[in-house]
Amino acid sequence: MSNAVExxxxxxxxxNDKILADNNKIVKRIFNLDTNxxxxxxxxxxxxxxxxxxxxxxxxxxxxxxxxxxxxxxxGITKEEVVEAMSVSLLIGGTIVIPHLRxxxxxxxxxxxxE
Amino acid sequence: MSNAVExxxxxxxxxNDKILADNNKIVKRIFNLDTNxxxxxxxxxxxxxxxxxxxxxxxxxxxxxxxxxxxxxxxGITKEEVVEAMSVSLLIGGTIVIPHLRxxxxxxxxxxxxE
Amino acid sequence: MSNAVExxxxxxxxxNDKILADNNKIVKRIFNLDTNxxxxxxxxxxxxxxxxxxxxxxxxxxxxxxxxxxxxxxxGITKEEVVEAMSVSLLIGGTIVIPHLRxxxxxxxxxxxxE
Amino acid sequence: MSNAVExxxxxxxxxNDKILADNNKIVKRIFNLDTNxxxxxxxxxxxxxxxxxxxxxxxxxxxxxxxxxxxxxxxGITKEEVVEAMSVSLLIGGTIVIPHLRxxxxxxxxxxxxE
Amino acid sequence: MSNAVExxxxxxxxxNDKILADNNKIVKRIFNLDTNxxxxxxxxxxxxxxxxxxxxxxxxxxxxxxxxxxxxxxxGITKEEVVEAMSVSLLIGGTIVIPHLRxxxxxxxxxxxxE
Amino acid sequence: MSNAVExxxxxxxxxNDKILADNNKIVKRIFNLDTNxxxxxxxxxxxxxxxxxxxxxxxxxxxxxxxxxxxxxxxGITKEEVVEAMSVSLLIGGTIVIPHLRxxxxxxxxxxxxE
Numbered sequence: 051m052s053n054a055v056e057x058x059x060x061x062x063x064x065x066n067d068k069i070l071a072d073n074n075k076i077v078k079r080i081f082n083l084d085t086n087x088x089x090x091x092x093x094x095x096x097x098x099x100x101x102x103x104x105x106x107x108x109x110x111x112x113x114x115x116x117x118x119x120x121x122x123x124x125x126g127i128t129k130e131e132v133v134e135a136m137s138v139s140l141l142i143g144g145t146i147v148i149p150h151l152r153x154x155x156x157x158x159x160x161x162x163x164x165e
Numbered sequence: 166m167s168n169a170v171e172x173x174x175x176x177x178x179x180x181n182d183k184i185l186a187d188n189n190k191i192v193k194r195i196f197n198l199d200t201n202x203x204x205x206x207x208x209x210x211x212x213x214x215x216x217x218x219x220x221x222x223x224x225x226x227x228x229x230x231x232x233x234x235x236x237x238x239x240x241g242i243t244k245e246e247v248v249e250a251m252s253v254s255l256l257i258g259g260t261i262v263i264p265h266l267r268x269x270x271x272x273x274x275x276x277x278x279x280e
Numbered sequence: 281m282s283n284a285v286e287x288x289x290x291x292x293x294x295x296n297d298k299i300l301a302d303n304n305k306i307v308k309r310i311f312n313l314d315t316n317x318x319x320x321x322x323x324x325x326x327x328x329x330x331x332x333x334x335x336x337x338x339x340x341x342x343x344x345x346x347x348x349x350x351x352x353x354x355x356g357i358t359k360e361e362v363v364e365a366m367s368v369s370l371l372i373g374g375t376i377v378i379p380h381l382r383x384x385x386x387x388x389x390x391x392x393x394x395e
Numbered sequence: 396m397s398n399a400v401e402x403x404x405x406x407x408x409x410x411n412d413k414i415l416a417d418n419n420k421i422v423k424r425i426f427n428l429d430t431n432x433x434x435x436x437x438x439x440x441x442x443x444x445x446x447x448x449x450x451x452x453x454x455x456x457x458x459x460x461x462x463x464x465x466x467x468x469x470x471g472i473t474k475e476e477v478v479e480a481m482s483v484s485l486l487i488g489g490t491i492v493i494p495h496l497r498x499x500x501x502x503x504x505x506x507x508x509x510e
Numbered sequence: 511m512s513n514a515v516e517x518x519x520x521x522x523x524x525x526n527d528k529i530l531a532d533n534n535k536i537v538k539r540i541f542n543l544d545t546n547x548x549x550x551x552x553x554x555x556x557x558x559x560x561x562x563x564x565x566x567x568x569x570x571x572x573x574x575x576x577x578x579x580x581x582x583x584x585x586g587i588t589k590e591e592v593v594e595a596m597s598v599s600l601l602i603g604g605t606i607v608i609p610h611l612r613x614x615x616x617x618x619x620x621x622x623x624x625e
Numbered sequence: 626m627s628n629a630v631e632x633x634x635x636x637x638x639x640x641n642d643k644i645l646a647d648n649n650k651i652v653k654r655i656f657n658l659d660t661n662x663x664x665x666x667x668x669x670x671x672x673x674x675x676x677x678x679x680x681x682x683x684x685x686x687x688x689x690x691x692x693x694x695x696x697x698x699x700x701g702i703t704k705e706e707v708v709e710a711m712s713v714s715l716l717i718g719g720t721i722v723i724p725h726l727r728x729x730x731x732x733x734x735x736x737x738x739x740e
Binding site for chain 3: 248255263268270271274
């Protein structure tokens with residue numbers, strides 16, 4: 051399994067546990083909403099993940115991009131679809147997005163190399 | 166036809182004409198890409214518009230939200246789908262997005278009242 | 281009562297009603313959290329409102345600033361305290377915050393003229 | 396004289412006076428720095444105004460853009476130069492900048508119509 | 511002493527020295543204001559640090575968050591208070607803030623392990 | 626040659642190649658515009674690079690800052706000019722820019738140590 055993916059998920063899980071252990075109501079509910087928001091609804095899971103990915107990219111949050119890339123990957127969204135979504139977000143967000151696009155490509159590669 | 170929609174589009178068209186009349190190469194190409202990016206591809210037009218709407222909302226650009234709401238409306242995307250997309254973007258972008266959500270609702274209403 | 285305050289609150293209430301009438305779960309819960317987050321806790325209500333005001337200012341959200349200015353006003357936070365909080369946020373957020381500071385001052389004046 | 400320019404400057408002057416009347420040290424010093432930062436130095440006034448304009452545009456602050464457009468105009472910077480600077484910022488900041496570009500064009504026109 | 515805290519402070523001090531050695535007036539005054547803005551005034555030091563922390567978090571600046579976490583820690587602000595402030599900023603700034611919250615938790619832990 | 630500069634450029638080149646190999650039209654054209662936008666025009670190359678640097682700094686994109694610092698360095702723009710440009714952007718963008726200023730100083734030093 052790819053180290054980049056493994057390390058990201060291990061750190062994420064470890065810190066989320068510490069955050070949730072504090073039992074702050076607002077924080078816990080937001081974490082909870084985060085799971086609920088991406089379930090099947092009027093929009094498909096796939097469309098929602100594409101949306102989550104694009105939103106993360108224009109907001110230039112590398113860890114959020116990594117998280118949604120992984121969910122996209124697990125849902126069977128193709129690289130072509132992911133790249134097309136990212137191209138729309140690149141246009142909307144401008145060249146300032148390019149460094150994040152580089153790291154997104156690197157992480158997608160790590161996801162493909164996992165198995 | 167609704168005044169809000171009419172006015173928005175008239176101003177948008179008038180100023181775009183002035184901008185493009187200046188023949189700045191970079192500006193013209195970006196305007197051109199903007200048309201190209203939302204055509205059918207690996208992702209459907211509908212998914213791309215949902216993405217454009219969500220990206221505009223988290224970046225808190227009212228005019229961009231209005232533009233994509235109108236394109237969504239013309240593509241037959243339902244209010245329920247639009248609201249679900251905006252709920253995902255609200256969660257990602259935080260309560261700071263709420264004032265933009267209010268204006269988005271107002272514009273959607275104007276779109277429905279057009280006919 | 282000042283027109284600026286009255287109009288802001290009327291529009292806010294009207295659109296919030298329309299948004300909540302749609303019964304989108306994510307949206308409703310975020311609106312609900314928004315009420316909960318500013319209640320007395322480890323931090324006083326006053327500190328939380330000062331924080332909400334400052335966060336709104338650095339994120340340059342005029343409507344959010346107006347909302348928190350009003351809550352600050354009702355809690356009896358003095359103008360000097362409000363201005364000091366805004367001065368910290370101006371330093372952190374840069375001169376780009378100045379136009380929002382102008383509108384904040386205008387709204388605070390409207391709050392004072394209400395009675 | 397153009398109403399748009401006149402109104403913008405009148406509001407700006409009126410509110411700045413109120414802000415500075417409060418004698419908050421941090422606020423006063425930042426306003427003071429704002430004047431100092433754009434004087435001739437290692438870089439020319441012109442280059443600094445171009446920089447101030449571009450920074451304001453990528454940060455999507457309409458009032459800041461208006462302020463720097465006016466200073467550019469008074470320094471004799473040509474429309475072609477201003478448009479070229481804005482085209483660079485449009486590319487860096489993405490299509491989300493377009494609505495602000497429209498309003499910038501409108502204000503530049505108002506500056507030209509002043510006399 | 512914790513390595514994370516030590517390394518952060520050493521790098522910060524080293525680079526600040528280099529920056530200030532250049533004697534750029536604007537830069538020096540802004541660094542100076544940064545010290546002044548957080549002294550006791552109409553608001554307590556504690557409230558100002560809570561505000562500085564929250565502003566840094568919604569603006570998603572990890573180093574700024576670390577700096578204010580350390581000042582909060584030294585002022586004797588409790589973890590519960592810090593977490594409550596961060597929960598407000600998480601709600602305002604959205605889930606995009608979560609990765610920064612993880613790193614904030616990690617740094618707070620490093621501060622506690624220092625002694 | 627400095628490792629920091631070498632590593633940055635190697636990673637940048639490697640990932641750009643992978644991105645461009647995918648032949649996404651939107652992405653390719655934006656990369657292409659990025660080269661075109663900084664050529665001599667109504668504004669000099671130097672002014673455009675100063676603008677690109679300042680825009681990158683207020684948008685707080687370290688990699689973009691590094692890229693423009695390097696281009697500035699190669700064009701013979703002096704450290705004093707670069708620092709002055711960054712001081713303007715620091716004032717506009719606020720103290721939140723300081724951590725990025727530290728990393729910019731570090732990279733400029735690496736550029737000077739290259740030879």
